[in-house]
Amino acid sequence: MGDVYALGTNFKTAPVELREKLACGKDEMRSILPHLRVSSGVEELCILSTCNRVELYAWATHPESVSLVKEIFLKMKDLRWIDKHFFIYRGEKAVFHVFKVASSLDSMVVGEPQIVAQFKESFHLAKELGTTGKILNRLFEKALRASKRVRVETGISRNAVSVSYAAVELAKKIFGELKGAKVLLIGAGEMGELAANYLKRLGCQVFITNRTYERALRLAKDLGGNALRFEELGEFLSGMDIVIVSTGSRDYVLTAKMVKESMKRRNYEPMFIIDISVPRNVEPSTGKIDEVFLYDIDDLREVVESNLRDRLREAKRGE
Structure with a gap:
């Protein structure tokens, strides 16, 4: 049996000086995502890179492969020893985190709409590159549906300060x-x-x-x-x-x-x-x-x- 994992840094765990070193543009993502998935051995992988977070979402049957994802990614970015700034969530906690991110509940500006578009873009890119499969695809689709529901059923985006x-x-x-x-x-x-x-x-x-x-x-x-x-x-x-x-x-x-x-x-x-x-x-x-x-x-x-x-x-x- 496998598990969903969420790992990375965000504005809560790391200052901009560190986040900027981990940031990935779309072209870079196209080159590193397939390599990172194959090299680490995780079954599915997606990267979300915004001004406030650089997070990797994975489905893996072996926890060691997730540690390897982190190790290879940091090596690619020429970074070492940032454990205190790098979180790893597993299972239910990881799923909950993905839902919070997609719904803008984990944003610096709670309710800001940009994260939804950024989340969709990252998901679609990973899907296009073939680094996600039925587990992450289903998770992200559910997270986006939940995001829409949160906006409709709460006042979270009303007058949101971007x-x-x-x-x-x-x-x-x-x-x-x-x-x-x-x-x-x-x-x-x-x-x-x-x-x-x-x-x-x-x-x-x-x-x-x-x-x-x-x-x-x-x-x-x-x-x-x-x-x-x-x-x-x-x-x-x-x-x-x-x-x-x-x-x-x-x-x-x-x-x-x-x-x-x-x-x-x-x-x-x-x-x-x-x-x-x-x-x-x-x-x-x-x-x-x-x-x-x-x-x-x-x-x-x-x-x-x-x-x-x-x-x-x-x-x-x-x-």
Whole structure:
């Protein structure tokens, strides 16, 4: 007889500095998932990688193969000795965890809708690659049905404060009046786009840049903003009050040197930078520059938690 396993890290067990090293893009997932399943000996395997979690779900008849999944995955990521940040659930506890994740009951923002789409995408990719079978397929399908039921039968998603909304609330605390503020969105990530949308509604001027200029043009049209060329980032950065970074890059898009030069040109007028990318796209030392307010995905937890009381009560009903 086999068992379902859930293992990995999330915002509760590991800081963003560690999660970003484990993060997997879709292309990487395509190459490592089949290899990981075959090399470890687990019968079925799926990986969910988001800004707040990197988790592996498996069906295995031998517990040793699950330990091997962890060992091989960490070796692929060139990581060792992170046991205190890595959880492993088995059987009923693993199944319960999968249901909570899919229903957004385990999210940093309880009730946020993005996790459902991310969960579906990971499931469909694993299914397409042939790394899941009848056990995990059935589990994930049931988890998604439960997710829908939780949303319909509870008030969990009513006025849910998304990470993007939390970023905007933080900007309000720092700047006060946001009308007329210049906002730069770097990248085409969904959360960044949502944040830019909120800011646009508050009367901000929105500018978008992306490595692919055509993508920036499309987004600018959707948001009623202006597209800027990515290669000119260093030139126009100094004119921005709020910068939202949401890309899929594994390197720093904004370096401390670039921001420092921009701050000199803007006479050290405050600049708010929110990096909701995982891996992080803004060099962490940027936050030490005078009048630069840098926040990453983990820094938003405090803002989010102050808005969670009502939804946590609804979450208990969902469970």
